Amino acid sequence: MNKKDLDISLLDLTLMVSNAIDLISPVLNNHHKQVAYIAYNIGKELELSNKNRNELVIASLLHDIGCLNLGDRISALEFESENAYRHAVTGYFLLKDFEDLENVGRVIKYHHLHWKRGKGKYYEKEEVPIESHIVHLADRISVAIDQEKEIIGQVNKINTIIEKNSDTMFHPELVKIFQRIKSKESFWLDVVSPSIDDRLRKMWAECNLQLDLEKLLQITKVFARITDFRSRFTSIHSSGVAAVAKALAKELQWSEADCKKIEIAGYLHDLGKLAIPNEILMKPDRLTDEEYNIIKSHAYYSYHLLDEIDGLQDINTYASYHHERLDGNGYPFHIIGDALEEGARIMAVADVFTAITEDRPYRKGMSCEKTLDVLADMEKSFALDGRIVELIRLNFEEMNHIRSLAQQRASIEYESFAQEVATAGEKYHE
Template sequence: MSNQKQKASLLDLTLILSNAVDLINPILHNHHKQVAYIAYHLAKEVALEEKKHNDLLIASLLHDIGGLTLEDRLLTLQFEVEKPYQHAITAYLLLKNYDALQDVATIIKYHHLPWENGEGQTVGDEIVPFESHIIHLADRIAVLINRDKEILSQVNRISRLLEAQNKKMFHPTIIKAFNKIKFKESFWLDIVSPFTDYRIRRMWIGNSSLLDLDDLIKMAKIIGQVVDFRSRFTALHSSGVAAVAESIAQRCNWTAEECRKIRIAGYLHDIGKLAIPNNILEKKDKLTLEEYNIVKAHTYYSYYLLDSIDALREINEYASLHHERLDGSGYPFHHDEKSLNEGSRIMAVADVFTAITEDRPYRVGMPKEEALGLMEKMANNNALDHQLISLLKSNYDEINSIRSSAQKQALIEYEGFSQEINTIRSYDDDEEMFDHSSYSELIYIGRVQ
């Protein structure tokens, strides 16, 4: 089995996810990258060990991915965040099982922990990473910036607000570092510069190691979970699409490597849905025309998020064109059969098949005859590929069993995740004030460790 290196790095995949979660509202545009830039310069000033710089960069770019809804994300933009540990620990839970991101997950878990005159050095018997305190200050600097006003005129106000909370909220060494670099106009102008991607890439120390297919699959699965776990309505969808697409590709005599690529595409195909508000995604009634148009934009976002990485071009074509139709009636590009390759056609079939056969909280999946009837009708109308529908029909029970098994495993993962999140939220309801002791207690509740 070929497992060649793909020319995509951990930083590439991180930037895709970071950009995606910042799409949900214009207020959040570039927030993660601004925090990464500030954290990088604070780290340089305090002479953070070089080997820790890259984990700090990744953690900064992903620090708010635990804000699974727009409301969660907007709350993090308050200077004194109410119950900040909820989204921090949610992000930790999403990332901690991927070996390459375990240290990153721990940094993010504590990125809102206040210094509290030194109490913030540890939580229980765990040492809090110094990088967590760097991101804490960097994040608070970023949220104090008024995007509607000229940046240099805001420096004194931001400095006063930070100094007022020095010993309570922030590590004194990091505050000293900020006080040294705050006089550089370039520091502030870079934060609000439109050229952040270029600067972020230059912050990476050493060569950015390329991911092989195994690591791409792991990272793509994490991204799929960030997309799916926002809503119980779609919590299992990407895992089902990935499994079905891979199974169909195998029956089309694709190579093992090609099948793994389309599995990756299945995990990534709905990444653009991170830009769609939850109230629309979870609406049980028929969508209004405006709401439907908002949903249709998700494939456009998916395409351009993935298109930023040349090495993912093939995977992108499979992933992002899953709502295109052979007769040209799909969206967002209205490609037709002349321009849709076999991978895009497989993904379209896998997406429809998974969507209609999977159970969701508000309805059960279609039975076999009804599902096949609908898909054959779509093939007869030249929306889906006839040959692929015939292949699906001939192998229906086996492919459906593969979908079901993949989604049962995803359900176990989602229920475990949900149980931990509900523990956090129930504690959140009981606590009136956030402090070091409440953070410490929460970390050791249930299975959070």
């Protein structure tokens, strides 16, 4: 196992989350990246500090993080969205508990607030960050682009739409900055470039903020909410898997750093489920063959999302191979025997153990006896590693307590989040 501490780019991690959000619906792929590029250029013209510009990029890449289902995603892509506040404030509630993203969360919270001839400078006596109005303008510029048509010929039409809403929807000073920028063909060609990731990385080079292992653990806990908080049905699963995987790694004498890595992998292992429709994820009945095939794709998506980030190779292996089997009949890669690393074997056991012992809306978690029977059967059929199953057998009460405690905490977090979103309302009030 790699003992080296991690040093992960916050931009790369955020780009990965942006790509994951696109899996919910590919209606406007790269929308968040376009918004980030546009917003950064407006912020640069406004002479924002490097720190504020970098937070602006992150906020732009995550601005639709509150669109937890396809309906919200489509609505957010309408030029004047009726429920804009709901998804904006949902994004804020998802991020606000992570100190390093607190300012980003505030920017997202107000990114659909109209300027209203200066009234939008404040909301409920709180000063609205200018970055929120920049993201709002950049977001609507991106939405106004017809992605199927040549871009340069659309500039005048887009400018007319934006100018018409200056001082009402949009901050007039920001509109003037946009009108200066829009004359450059290179600006528009960058916006729609298939290499927009490279453009963003060049901009980010001014900061290049990196995450150590502890920061990565904290932020992946937050990002796991995007997957888990789509419904009460899935709201606590990743927390249970992460806790059990870490406990099993400790039993196997893994180092503290490596235990953190597998805990991070536990939080990220179902990231690819953002590509799976909610009606399949939450279906209480037996899945059809077609539905099961769709479910099986989630580990594939997790792998390729995480594979884009330098330094996450070990974590990706642990996270994305959790449905592989020792006999090679798992999915989606059919890795066999010794080629399946110990971390992936731990994650597979942790995932099964958590899934069958946790309560679901349609059934109670299994008893100790039944759980051990299921794990023993999977061991005999060469689905799971017998050495790791034995650790569950010898430490069942402790492992179940660790799972239960982690999921109780996650449940409290989810209920608090759900209550905050429910009471937030659908739109900004006058």
